[in-house]
Amino acid sequence: MAELWTQMGSLMATIMFVYAMVERFFPAALRDALQIHTQKLVNFLYPYVQITFPEFSGERLKRSEAYTAIQTYLSENSSQLAKRLKAEVVKDSQNPLVLSMDDDEEVTDEFQGVKLWWAASKTASNPHAYSFSYYSPLDGKRYFKLTFHKKHRDLITVAYIKHVLEEGKEIALRNRQRKLYTNNPSSGWYGYKQSKWSHIVFEHPATFETLAMERRKKEEIINDLVKFRNGKDYYAKIGKAWKRGYLLYGPPGTGKSTMIAAMANFMNYDVYDLELTAVKDNTELRKLLIETSSKAIIVVEDIDCSLDLTGQRNMRKERSEEEEAKDPNKKEEEESNRSSKVTLSGLLNFIDGIWSACGGERIIIFTTNFVDKLDPALIRTGRMDKHIELSYCRFEAFKVLAKNYLDVDSHHLFSRIANLLEVTTVTPADVAENLMPKCVNEDVETCLLSLIQALERKLAEEAEEKESDDGGLNEEKDKEEATQQEIKSNGHCVEDVKGNGFIL
The missing domain is CATH 3.40.50.300 (P-loop containing nucleotide triphosphate hydrolases)
Structure with missing residues (x-):
């Protein structure tokens, strides 16, 4: 075992020496070409694809909507699998305290039988770099990294990412505090x-x-x-x-x-x-x-x-x-x-x-x-x-109000109220006002009797209004008949005068 560790140490030292020599003495163009071919070799041997979703993007480094949607999706679906979580206070949400996976933590997800890995990572910040962003944190740039097998590239890039973004937005809408x-x-x-x-x-x-x-x-x-x-x-x-x-x-x-x-x-x-x-x-x-x-x-x-x-x-x-x-x-x-x-x-x-x-x-x-x-x-x-x-209150609507205000489904006074509601024009607001107990001593029957009295008063008022309206109509009809009779009699007088040879 000691010999094995010795050989590994020698190998690592050789690699570091070669890397240092390449970085110092090889031209930049040669170094870039060497790096490209090395990456191709790694990609050939490594069968997984990685996609990075940075927290901030664009010219002004605004917070990425994709990053926010992914964070919401993972918090709802996969973060319960993580062992290290971080708590964040989210504004305008029904759940003000949201748990999500911490930096350098990884969780798994599955889509149509395909297994994927999500990792939350963070790059080290440059204290001397100037940022134009109002949102960029001082402790580094965070990003999510999605890893999957390259044979599922089409499924993941076309269907899965779209599913994650739509589901994340839907979860955010569902959990938001409505305004x-x-x-x-x-x-x-x-x-x-x-x-x-x-x-x-x-x-x-x-x-x-x-x-x-x-x-x-x-x-x-x-x-x-x-x-x-x-x-x-x-x-x-x-x-x-x-x-x-x-x-x-x-x-x-x-x-x-x-x-x-x-x-x-x-x-x-x-x-x-x-x-x-x-x-x-x-x-x-x-x-x-x-x-x-x-x-x-x-x-x-x-x-x-x-x-x-x-x-x-x-x-x-x-x-x-x-x-x-x-x-x-x-x-x-x-x-x-x-x-x-x-x-x-x-x-x-x-x-x-x-x-x-x-x-x-x-x-x-x-x-x-x-x-x-x-x-x-x-x-x-x-x-x-x-x-x-939305019309006047009838018995079926009254039963809903009685359940709301008095927590009662039936009562011996209901039949009397039903008969009154059929012949009166009273709004649900008026019924609710009479059903609401005004003091702690009022019970169900007291409130129902109060409603009955109000309905009877309303019925009497409507009868008086109808009677006065009918009286007014009869009076107008009598006046109209008297006017027609007067016109008719005046017409007869004119005809009599014409018959005697006089025209008035």
Whole structure:
């Protein structure tokens, strides 16, 4: 054994001597050629291929999206096999503390029966080197190294790497902390740390299970959402942008905003609450659309009140005639004072124009209390693909509210409430207000009796309104009949005068 170690030591010393002589006395061109042929010999004997993914890339050394996606993928799928892990605090994530494999650690992965090796490595940093990157760490450059057998080159480079990047991005989206955005005025778009959208964490607890609506209608909406979420290939096949429009309409208090929150929670989407009155013109509207992310719901609430978009085409001629008659100075002053110049055409292009195809997997929702006021071009099929009416509370929706607020599935007062709900027009918000206990002493029966009293009062009010309306109609009818009788009698008098030879 001692002789073997002696021979190995002599061999290593000889190699080091030869290497030093080559580096010192051989010309650079000869050294490069020798290195190339040596690498070819190593590649011939070594049957594995290695691919490196650096943490920073590009001219400005920005953090590589590929590196981030690979790190997320390995943290989710393979890092549990590593013996040395590092903990990192990730911003805007549901799991703020993420474990990933440490430097100089290696894990294995398998894809379609092929075994691969991932290694996390780091190069030594040069303290005298100047970096243009805002992100580059001072302790060296990190990278991931993927190793696999050369006979699987096509499978790994074509399918596996694409799978890793897509899976990593999907995991990051799934684990992200969802946000509720609102648009800023254009005066605050530019400058240090300025942006077009402000956001807070979206924490609305609404779900379809707690939504006061008929089960059949809820299942119909859920199935439509699932089909849209899984329809990426289908939308690409038919040549349409991967988006869908919903129009929610109904009286105030019927749950339109709650429906939006339930849809966002079900789809795991961000929500962009677009305030049209803060948008100056169509150009700003397009810029806001570009800044929205995929997997998002863009909401315009009370669109009939947001801008004067109702009946624009019918009034266009009248407005143009009025503007022509105005004094030019006055006209210019009115134009400058108008807060928003977003037009119906600009909003239509925002919904389904060529700019709407930027990004993907978006849902656009309009809400309104008065659907008849909206321009038909705004809500036609293809722009608002599905119209959902949210109406007054009926017994099936009441049972959901009773379960939510009182945790009760049945009660002897339910039949009485069912009869009252059939003949009254009361919103789910009004029902929920009466079902909510106001103090610790109120039990289930007290809350249900409170609801019954409220429904009976509502029924009496509606009966009084109907009676007064009927009385007013009868009074108008009597006046109309009296007027017709008076006209008729006056006609007879004129005929009598003409018969006697006089014309009054």
